[in-house]
Amino acid sequence: MIAERQAHDRSVVGALPRRDFLKLSVAASGGLLIGLYLPASKAAAAATFAPNAFVRIGTDDSVTVIVNHSEMGQGVFTALLMILAEELDADWTKVRFEPAPVDPVYNHPVFHMQITGGSTSTWSSFDQFRNAGAAARAMLVTAAAQRWNVDAASCRTEKSIVIHSASNRRLSYGQLAESATKITPPQQVALKDPKDFKLIGTPLKRLDTPEKTNGKGIFGIDVKLPGMLTAVVARPPVFGGKLKSFNADKTKAMPGVRKVVEVPSGVAVIADGFWTAKRGRDALQIEWDEGPMADFDSKAQREQYAAMAKQPGLVARKEGDAGSAISSAAKKIEAVYAVPYLSHAMMEPLNCAVDLRADHCEIWTGTQLQTIDRMNAAAIAGLKPEQVQIHTTLLGGGFGRRANPVSDFVSEAVHVAKAAGAPVRVIWTREDDMHGGYYRPMFYHSLVGGVDADGNPLFWSHHLVGQSIVAGTPFEMIIKDGIDPTSVEGADDVPYAIPNLSVEYHPAKIGVPVLWWRSVGHSHNAFVKESFIDELAALGGKDPFELRRKLLTKSPRNLGVLELAAEKAGWGKPLPARRARGIAVHASFESYTAQVAEVSVDSDGKVRVHRVVCAVDCGRYVNPGIIEAQMQGGVIFGLTAAFYNELTFEKGRIQQSNFHDYPMLRINETPEIEVHIVKNNEKSGGIGEPGVPCAAPAVTNAIFAATGKRIHRLPIRMNEAVGGSKEDLK
Amino acid sequence: MIRYRDVLRSIFSILLCVVSCLVSANGQRNAASAAAFEAMLPVLHHPRCMNCHSAGDFPRQGDDSHPHAMNVRRGPEGRGVTSQKCSTCHQDHNLAGLHMPPGAPDWQMPPRNTPMIWAGLTDNQLCELLKEPKQNGHRNIDQIVEHMTTPKLVLWGWNPGEGRTPVPMSQADFAAKVKEWAVGGAVCPAASSSASHAATQ
Amino acid sequence: MISFSVNKRPVKVDVDPSTPLLWVLRENLELTGTKYGCGMAQCGACTVHINGQAVRSCVAPVSRAAGKEITTIEGLSPDLSHPLQRAWLEIDVPQCGYCQSGQIMSAAVLLNEIPNPTDDDIDQALTGNICRCGTYPRIRRAVHRAAEMMAKGGAR
Structure with a gap:
């Protein structure tokens, strides 16, 4: 009950709690x-x-x-x-x-x-x-x-x-x-x-489909300005690194290379076209001062986080007394969950075109954050914000990466434009984009929970360690008592009726730039919360659906999607051998979703997701066709991260670079995804992100049901889950 | 006076000598040919070769011979299917850079009806398969030698592009072994040898 | 000078022959419907046809195009009338849209060779094309729908 009230009161709107902003806003209603x-x-x-x-x-x-x-x-x-x-x-x-x-x-x-x-x-x-x-x-x-x-x-x-x-x-x-x-x-x-x-409430066709079907739609990377040059920038291989010196003799000798200039982010090669600029960039000889992150290493970071999780953290949620409940629990269980840094990996790599003149500046880019980009661009150009105009093109995916409070890809392009003396666009290669920072932060979660003699959850204690996204940015004001709501969202609002519940947050200060990544804190907290409630169900000998149902009686919209997904998925009905279902339910962005995944695991540990049934309650809605697409896309985004994605550091360098080692789910691996939309007159919630959080836990809970192996770490490593013995899976 | 019996005896003994000498020379040739074939094996078993002579209806990649990414299939001609043909990504030359698609003229794997799957075969079976006209594209021994020593696609194994291990023998040494094997009668190692390359099954 | 035809129009370009066809199309010929996604034939966003065959233009040097017929998304039909484009509109496939040119160009080769593809045929044809938004379920439906349209309207 308390959780439900909290979810309504706090109303975390993605990155920004609506409560804080509503105070400042004049609601345009009535x-x-x-x-x-x-x-x-x-x-x-x-x-x-x-x-x-x-x-x-x-x-x-x-x-x-x-x-x-x-x-x-x-x-x-x-x-x-x-x-x-x-x-x-x-x-x-x-x-x-x-x-x-x-x-x-x-x-x-x-x-x-x-x-x-x-x-x-x-x-x-x-x-x-x-x-x-x-x-x-x-x-x-x-x-x-x-x-x-x-x-x-x-x-x-x-x-x-x-x-x-x-x-x-x-x-x-x-x-x-x-x-x-x-x-x-x-x-x-x-x-x-x-x-x-x-019109509202009907599945009208999208108006932007024709231009996305004939090649005519203009994305940032497609912008062409008269006399425009193209720049590719060499950036430090380690975050926090700085340029020491460079030799551009080979580059400057290449036909088509116009200028090689130092910019705050590195060395820009400005050329007639992309290919020349890229080859010119590759031919630079650069010496970097790698800075304090030169030895940064993911394994060491994980150990550091594990040590931090053992200390008292900042209290994000406290119900009852989880500490003293530990001794009265009939059974208890401890678990550590971990998720890695993730790249947004939009299909269109970052880019920005700038035409900088003495008294005005025009910018063409796919951005999610025009006002701040304009302020940052104006400051660099030495202009007033009103002298800067941003032409927002189509975005070849955003997922949060193009909403950067420091406007990295815009700011850099304005710096390059100052040196170029002509309209110029900066194009990031895929590798540049993947190495460019502003990732979903790595998080480490340590939990203890217990059940009473009847198998009902009695306590839940959760410590989570990770970087704040908003600390040090203009959005810092949403931090309350040291707690960044974007770090704990989905963890501090556990909706289950558990009498003793505590959530403590440990903000980590690490020099890896982090940012909101589709579904933000929910992207990891839902995985942890929905996995751990499954662990408690197993500990207490309860059916995972029935236990959730029982603990959500005071949370009708969570309960509604949970029951709808279970019903449509045929929860409890027999499945072929080696197949099993997993369930997860989660509220995010003021919408409620539940997903049931149907999974098989073969004797080699190969996991196949056959079907995902998704129920969503986003209140009053505008276009159910778009909702279906967003939920399907969200599930695929979540599955991609669950199965494949992690960025790791060795000697300060990211080990992954492109889709060969940071793979995307592809059509042949895509399950059947059914979407069921709840029709009601509740206040509207979001739809772009809520499809993501349940995908991973629904699948890992299904893997547990199929094999008895609990996945505690993403991406899924079946070899770890198998524990070295394939027999366990048979 | 020459006695007929002596002549017969002489002829017999000469014949005996010739036959025994022939048998002995043949034995040496057999052994040398089979040994040449065995010397070729590290090349034939190398991922640069095995990845396209692999089990299943698809190519493999990498030194760990994992299935080719993107669900690439053999196709009837060994050139992929529909919009995922070999030539969709592979050029007639290697591209600069790590993890870029390797290339050589006529990039392909064996066609579907003669898939030339080497994975899981004993040395003897592999050798016999190479010589089997119904499986090898109706090549005679000379043509097999030609195939193993001259096409640019085969020679690519010695120049596989950045980040890939080349086959473990110089091209000249390999060509010499192939010729030695053929000249010696393309003799196969004894059938008793165990499965030589089951790793890529 | 390298000569070839793009969307039935003869062109000549004066570029380094090792330049990827993608950048010649996008920058020299101003056909920006073909997209850059990875530069290493991993994502399929740059797919075009060379003499009717799907090619990842980000890794194909422009020299490979010499004397050939290139078709890009802009040349698939002048008016969104290709069955795939009609199906894409009917099923409302794209989200951000960035990968869709490549998806459609790959699917076009599939339907040329297999007019009535199974799900497995679609998997074998389109697994090389990444969609980060996750439009795969609708892509699958739309390819089947385009095949139906072609069967009714006769092969193009």
Whole structure:
């Protein structure tokens, strides 16, 4: 019960607790039209009707929606348009998207800066886009009513047409566009009753599919500017390293190489094209001062974390008295879990194009963090933020990597542009991207738990060690009492009714740059929490589904998805030999998911995931087609990490570099993934990230069910699980 | 006067001598040919060769002979299937850099109907398989020698690109052993020798 | 000078012959639909056709294209009418979209050779194409759907 209350109160919105930001925010609700308008000078030309910053209606009936969130695959260029078009009563076939420029009017209504993250886009902009659509509609209706000299209330709208039924007169929005520009925007508008929604809640096709199917879509790496050069940068092989000296004679002798310059991040080779720049970079002779991380080693780090976990930590959660419950438990179990550093490995490696002039700077890149990128770029360029414009392109995946508070890939490109003397883009190779830092942090978890004589969980004590993501960044203010909520989310809000529960956090200070990685703290805490509750179920001789069910009676939405997933997966029904099911349930980003994985393990320890059944409750939703895709993608993202991914350090250097040693799940390994969406009227939650957390524990719990072997460390190492004996698996 | 019986005896003894001498020379040739074949084995058993003469309907890669990434298949011609042919990634030359696709002209593995799977064979079985016209592409011994000593794809084993171990014998030594084996009658080692290369099964 | 044809248009480029075809397409010929993902034939984002065969253009030197016919995603159809493109639209396959050119170009070779592919055929054809967003379930559906469209509409 307490856990459920906490989950609602704290409302961790991805990286940022909504509670903290809501205090600062003026919620745009109830149809009050605030924060919708661009300054007059920035409004579009009069040929089109631009009633506010979010929509333009052309005399050709086109409806252009300006989207303040970056499209990185999660579908904002469709879902947000549906919301606006719903209230506008727009003809869906005429609706187009356009990425927003950087301007405070496009700030995230909760985070107060332009940002795409925390699985917040659709719900946070819901009212904003409804109001923008409704206001535009009201002005069009007023324009029509004035022209017909009738009461606006006697007009209705349908598919971009204002209709006066009594006189059977009709005018399209395009026909009204010019006269509507003369109408004063309303102070307040009525919004539709959700039961009248025609678009919201339907699986409309994505609007960005055509340009992603014919090669025409422009990602950051595709931007071409007149006279543009391309740079590839040599960066230190060790984090914290610095340039000592370099010799560029060979590089400079290459045809097509224009300049070789020192930048704060290393040495940039600026050339006519990528291939020349890359070959030029490879030919540099560089001496680095490797700095304090020169001997950094993953094994030593793990030992350091293990020692830290034995000390008292910062209390993130305390219910009852886990310490004294240890002695009264009938049985107890200890476990250590570990997860590695992970790369986001977006398919489009980092890149950024910059055209820097004396009095302004234009930047083209796929970013999730426009406001901060602009501030950082302006500071480097010696300009005011208003003199910097960012053109947000399509993002070839983001997953958090392109929302960097220090704007690494933008800042560096501006430094290169200062030296280039021409428009320039910096392209990171795959290896550069994988070695570039800002990883999901490595975490070490140490747990003790116990059950009473009836096998019911009695206590749960959890110590987790890892780096804070926000420490030392502008987001540091969310740290409370030393605890970074992005480190403990999913661990401190254990929803299970366990009388004695303690969670202690040990922040580690390590010089490896870390960042939010799709589902952030939940990406490891759900694995630990859902594995350990499975361990307690086994310890107490309980069915893992039934035990969760019993402990979630006060958490109805967790319980709802748990039961739905179990039912659809046929929990308890017989399976072929060597196959088993595992279950996991987790709340994240204000949505609830449960997954049941069906897994087989062959005698060599080879694991095959055959089927994943996923139930999701994200409250009131906009587009179930996109939700299905996001959940499937989230499961695959989670399975990829569970089976394959880890970044390890030796002598300060990352040992992995590209997809041959940091593999991705591929189509032939992809299970059947069923998605079941709960329909209700609860407040909307996120959908981009909640598919990830349950994937790993559902699979490792299934491996346990199939083999009796518990996976404590990701990626899954069946040789460790097997314990050297294949017999155990037979 | 020469007696007929003496002549017969002489002829017999000469014949006996010739036959016994022949048998003895043959024995030496047999042994040398089979020994030459055995000397070839470290090359034939090397991952650079075995990875495409491997068990299963797919190539392997690496010195540990793990199955080729990306679910690559042999295909009817030994050149892959549909959009994953050998030539999709492999060029006619090695590419610079670690872990880059290796290459040589006509990059392929044996075709499906004559897959030339060496994995799991005894030395004798491997030798007999090489000579079996139905399996070796109807090559006679001279053509086998040609195949083992001249195509650039075979010679690639001595120049496999950055980060890959070459086959363990100079190309000249290997070619000499192949010729020695052939000239000696392409004799196979005794059938009793045990399975020589089960590791890549 | 290296001469070849791209999307049925003859081109000549004056570049180092060892330059990967990918960068010639993207930079010299401004066909940016073909993507860079890994530079080592691991991800498939750069897949194009050379004389109808799938090739990872990030590792194919442009010299390999000499005298050949190259097809990129931009040349698959002028108007999204290829059955694969129609199926991609119907099934709503892409998420971020970055890998999709390569997925479609690989699938096109598959359907040319096997007009009615099984799931196993799809696995053998498309395992070389990574999608980080995880659109694989829809890719599978869309390839089957395109095969159906081709069967109904006659082979292209």
